[in-house]
Amino acid sequence: MRQLLIVDDEPIAVDGLKSGVDWPSIGISRVMTAYSVDQAKEIFGQEPVDILLCDIEMPRGTGLQLLEWVRSHHPRTETVFLTCHANFQYAKQAIQLGSLDYLLKPIPYEELKAVVEKAIRKMDKEQHLSEFSQFGKYWLQHQPLVVERFWGDVLNQAIPAQAQAINTAAHERNIPYSESLVFLPILLRIRRWYKEYSLRDKKTMEYALRKAAQEVLMQRQDSGLLITTGEDSMLVLLNGGKEASDSSIMKALCESYIAACRQYFECDVSCYIGDSVRGYEMAAMYQRLQRLDIDNVASDHCVAFLGEQSGPEYPQTLPDMGLWGIMMKESARDKVIGEAERFIKKQVEEASLTPSLLAVFIQDFQQMVHYVLQIKGIQAHLLLSDTKSVELYARSGRSAKDVLIWLRYIVNKSLDYIESLEHSPSVVEQAKAYIQQHLADVISREDIAGHVYLNPDYLTRIFKRETGMSISDYLLQQRLHIAAELLVNTDLSVSAVATRIGYANFSHFSRIFKKYMGINPLEYRHSSESRESDSGKSDEQRREEHLPFYNIDSFTE
Numbered sequence: 001m002r003q004l005l006i007v008d009d010e011p012i013a014v015d016g017l018k019s020g021v022d023w024p025s026i027g028i029s030r031v032m033t034a035y036s037v038d039q040a041k042e043i044f045g046q047e048p049v050d051i052l053l054c055d056i057e058m059p060r061g062t063g064l065q066l067l068e069w070v071r072s073h074h075p076r077t078e079t080v081f082l083t084c085h086a087n088f089q090y091a092k093q094a095i096q097l098g099s100l101d102y103l104l105k106p107i108p109y110e111e112l113k114a115v116v117e118k119a120i121r122k123m124d125k126e127q128h129l130s131e132f133s134q135f136g137k138y139w140l141q142h143q144p145l146v147v148e149r150f151w152g153d154v155l156n157q158a159i160p161a162q163a164q165a166i167n168t169a170a171h172e173r174n175i176p177y178s179e180s181l182v183f184l185p186i187l188l189r190i191r192r193w194y195k196e197y198s199l200r201d202k203k204t205m206e207y208a209l210r211k212a213a214q215e216v217l218m219q220r221q222d223s224g225l226l227i228t229t230g231e232d233s234m235l236v237l238l239n240g241g242k243e244a245s246d247s248s249i250m251k252a253l254c255e256s257y258i259a260a261c262r263q264y265f266e267c268d269v270s271c272y273i274g275d276s277v278r279g280y281e282m283a284a285m286y287q288r289l290q291r292l293d294i295d296n297v298a299s300d301h302c303v304a305f306l307g308e309q310s311g312p313e314y315p316q317t318l319p320d321m322g323l324w325g326i327m328m329k330e331s332a333r334d335k336v337i338g339e340a341e342r343f344i345k346k347q348v349e350e351a352s353l354t355p356s357l358l359a360v361f362i363q364d365f366q367q368m369v370h371y372v373l374q375i376k377g378i379q380a381h382l383l384l385s386d387t388k389s390v391e392l393y394a395r396s397g398r399s400a401k402d403v404l405i406w407l408r409y410i411v412n413k414s415l416d417y418i419e420s421l422e423h424s425p426s427v428v429e430q431a432k433a434y435i436q437q438h439l440a441d442v443i444s445r446e447d448i449a450g451h452v453y454l455n456p457d458y459l460t461r462i463f464k465r466e467t468g469m470s471i472s473d474y475l476l477q478q479r480l481h482i483a484a485e486l487l488v489n490t491d492l493s494v495s496a497v498a499t500r501i502g503y504a505n506f507s508h509f510s511r512i513f514k515k516y517m518g519i520n521p522l523e524y525r526h527s528s529e530s531r532e533s534d535s536g537k538s539d540e541q542r543r544e545e546h547l548p549f550y551n552i553d554s555f556t557e
Helices: 011-020 037-046 063-073 088-096 109-155 163-172 199-218 247-264 279-295 321-329 333-349 355-375 387-395 400-423 427-437 445-451 456-467 471-489 494-500 506-517 521-533 539-546
Strands: 002-007 028-034 051-055 078-083 101-104 182-193 224-230 233-239 267-273 303-305
Touching (some): 002 109, 028 037, 037 063, 101 109, 109 163, 109 224, 163 279, 182 247, 199 233, 199 267, 247 267, 247 303, 321 333, 321 355, 333 355, 427 456, 427 471, 471 494, 471 506, 471 521, 506 521
Parallel strands (some): 002 028, 078 101
Antiparallel strands (some): 182 233
16 A cells, blocks of 8 residues: 655645545555645655655745655655646656656546556556565575575485475475486595695685586586585586586596696595486485495595496405514514505505405404504503594595505504603603602502503513512502601691592501501601601601602692
């Protein structure tokens, strides 16, 4: 519904126009009145005015002057002039200012009604065109996102893989689609980035890869579309055509794209080309292309066609891991790594490297490394539990390059540690240092062995061989030394001393102390008075007579 304003300096004329037409019947919900240009401007400032009926000749400002003001401040308002004079100059000015029509008084109400209906139709049309234009801009801006989401739902089968279901979904989303359309899908998989990128930089690189794929593979905007299907993964859907059906052309285009990715974007990309299918067959084809990528463990930058035959599931003989273990025990790291590299590369060259074979190889190689570490008394699950080892192992089954990166790392890390045990302070010294740092903690033989990545039994044997006592006896000795120092040199209660060296049970501490020192903790403290009276001896001499001196700074309050 529209609002109309009648402006005339003659009240009788205004009332006649207001009552002479059935305004609601033609879409006018409200009729406002004004008797001068100033009153009209005031109403424009308070209410929306869709149509203006205005006399031209008025004493305090003409209708032409009002129209000029309206055009500057309310350009959407439609204006119809009313006048008693058939003055061509008035008509000319009114037309130049954008007046819809020019009526002579007295005005037949039917004619006035027809002119106002004409104004309403014009406004409705312009509004529709404006809304359509806004929708068109929105569609042009967001259509790629709408189309990509549609195809994402097709691939993920959120839209059932049925011709009718896909037709209906496309129609509901205003997406041009026909079940007769045929597409050639190409899965683009970013297999490896040459360096680490921040999230922002990676998004920039992915955008560049996307634009390059559109330029190289699609070439023309109307030749297909590109869909992001996940992290490091895109799917190109090419319209059916001569180029799409020519495998040699498609392979050349994909190789060109792969080369550009390696040169300009520092990453390896593989392209997997499927068979031409209709929309309802696309989800199944996409799954087959994904499987092709998973099965590709030989190359990070290849072009593969669906249906290409792979090599045998297993080679005739697997490598002799026992021999490799002997070489690794002898610290012949280059020979071990070299043999492993030759085996993997041979399988790649013969097109016989499959995910199953790679998985078996990884398991056997890992077992061999763990066996060597076990012989050396090193706990593999501790030595190789760092973040990098875990990440490289998780990626090792993806490709030949990944497994080689992983095996080089674990061989070097394992042998580096084995050699460090031979050239750095002994394992026993490292264990002693760990004990001294944790005397106030509840620690076990397993904790100490874990610190040096050794098996607890193995560490116990070599510890006793070098020190003449077990780890538990050494730990007890060191704790009692600290307890004695605290009793002699501080005012801490006996229970507080016990807590300081890791004994929560006061009675148990007292029994242990008396068993090894011959007297209980309180008697030991009292006996220190006589030692202090012997001023002729140094602190070091006095302590050597009873217990070795120990730094107690970290155990006192």
